[in-house]
Amino acid sequence: MHAWPASEVPALPGKGRDLRIHDTATGGPVTLDPGPVARIYVCGITPYDATHMGHAATYNAFDLVQRVWLDTKRQVHYVQNVTDVDDPLLERANRDGQDWTELAERETSLFREDMTALRMLPPQHYIGAVEAIPGIVPLVERLRDAGAAYELDGDIYFSVESDPHFGEVSRLDAEAMRLLSAERGGDPERPGKKNPLDPMLWMAAREGEPHWDGRSLGPGRPGWHIECVAIALDHLGMGFDVQGGGSDLAFPHHEMGASHAHALTGEHPYAKAYVHAGMVALHGEKMSKSKGNLVFVSALRRQGVDPAAIRLTLLAHHYRSDWEWTDAVLDEAVERLARWRAAVSRPDGPPADALVEEVRAALADDLDAPAALRAVDRWVALQERAGGTDEGAPGVVSRTVDALLGVAL
Template identity: 90%
Template sequence: MHAWPASEVPALPGQGRDLRIHDTATGGPVTLDPGPVARIYVCGITPYDATHIGHAATYNAFDLVQRVWLDTKRQVHYVQNVTDVDDPLLERAERDNIDWTALAEKETALFREDMTALRMLPPRQYIGAVEAIPGIVPLVERLRDLGAAYEVDGDIYFSVESDPHFGQVSHLDAAAMRLLSAERGGDPDRPGKKNPVDPMLWMAAREGEPSWDGASLGRGRPGWHIECVAIALDHLGMGFDVQGGGSDLVFPHHEMGASHAQVLTGEFPMAKAYVHAGMVALHGEKMSKSKGNLVFVSQLRREGVDPAAIRLALLAHHYRADWEWTDQVLQDAVTRLGHWRAAVSRPDGPPAEELVEEIRDALADDLDAPAALAAVDRWVVRQEESGGSDIGAPGVVSRAVDALLGVAL
């Protein structure tokens, strides 16, 4: 599966700072010091509907991570998956009377278009669950051979008790885990399971549903968590720098994925930092496909909204914050974009070197994009009120905003 085209990232004078970011597993900040190649895995979409603002906010956060690393003169090895076979996708395809593969291809293509418009840097590998199945099957077999997996009526489950580090990503108690498991694709009440929250590794073939040859596992399809583990281990290896996604993935997805990988490799931890973006609400409720309260990036684009304004609306909120999308949020971003573009179109302005360092400092401090935007606003106000004599300053500001914030002026 192919990703989307990369927009050029302008080179800036000087060098960025190492990223200090909140780690869910430790509950506090960690300063990441990757080697020459920083490694990041971000969980992708299940393509049964278009990209909504909640998706865009999550991918914007991890786009900033990449930009901070690139500014430190590192390379970035970014991997993202697409869960292109899963119950919600199959259910939507049946509801709309469309082939599930056609639905997945259509929505994945639209996601690529949205990411391109928003200037999100693409992953080096963009891998669908279906194409990863040949690598998933041996991992499930190995977990079974290690005594970490067991069968219930032909389905293969992972035993969370096999990982001594289980629970160290989310730090939830058993009751909370069971509740979230039921809400997020698990089956805690199924008879025969050793632990109610044990997740499925391999689902035996069901009549009328797609299935693949699972060698000794029989025909079936993979569970959600082992999909990402197989892709991450294959392309990044163990101990990569950042495991990213929305905060709704902390449990069960990232907790289970960490345990799968740790049992498979005997190493700990799977990732040096578990980084999670907050949720976006609409009309007082979290934006979600199941509730249908969605604002789609593609619809905003069709209505003529500048993608740069959409991106500025996202950047106006700290990535870890839960916030609400409103018409005013978008209007504020449109207004800000207009001021910024007018400022960089002038022939000169106040010196911009200090502004570049302010943006760098803000982003290195747990991706504080709102502080970075405020720094640019102050430069724009100074230019509007008193002008300036530095003929290179507007160009420096334009390149810095593009390189570090992903906003083309």
């Protein structure tokens, strides 16, 4: 599966700062110090509907991580999946009377268009669950043969008790885990499971549903968590720098994925930091495909909204915060974009070297994009008020905003 085209990232003078970011697993900040190649895995979409603002906010956060690393003169090895076979996708296809593969291909294509418009840097490896199945099956067999998985009526379940580190990612108690498992695709009430929290690794073929050759597992399809683990281990290996996604993935998805990897490799940790973006709400409730309270990137683009304004709307909120989408927050971003573009189109301005360092410092401090925006606002206000004599300053500001914030002025 191919990703989307990369926009050029301008090189800035000097060198950026190492990223200090909030780690869900420790509950506090950690300073990341990758080697020459920083490794990041971000969980992708289940393509049964278009990209909404919740998606966009998540991918914006991890785009900033990439940009901070690139500014430190590192290379970035970024991997993202597409869950192109799963219950929600099949249910939507059945509801609408269409082929599930066509639905997945159409929505994945639209996602690529939205990411391109928003100037999100693409992953080096963009892998669909279906294409990963040949690598998933042997992992499930290994877990079963090692006693870390068991069969229940043809389905294969992972035993969470096989991982002594289970629970360290989300830091939740058993009752909270059980409630979230029921809400987020698990089946804690199924009779016969060794532990109600045990997640499915391989679902035996159901009548009328797609399935693949599972070798000794029998025909079926993979569970959600093992999909990402297989892709991440294949392309990044253990101990990669950042596992990223929305805050609703901390449990069960990232918790279970880490336990799968620990049991498979005997190594710990799966990722050095678990980083989670906040949720975006509309009319007081979290944007959700199941609730239908969505604002789509593609719909805004069709209405003529500049993608740079959409991105500025996202940047105006700290990545870990939960916030609400309104017309007012978009209007503020449209106004900000107009002021910034007017400022960098002028022939000169106040010196901008300090601004570069302010933006770097803000982003290195747990991706504080709102602080970075305020720094640019101050430079723009000073230029509007007093002008300036530095002919190179507007270009420096434009390149800084492009390289570090992903906004083309």
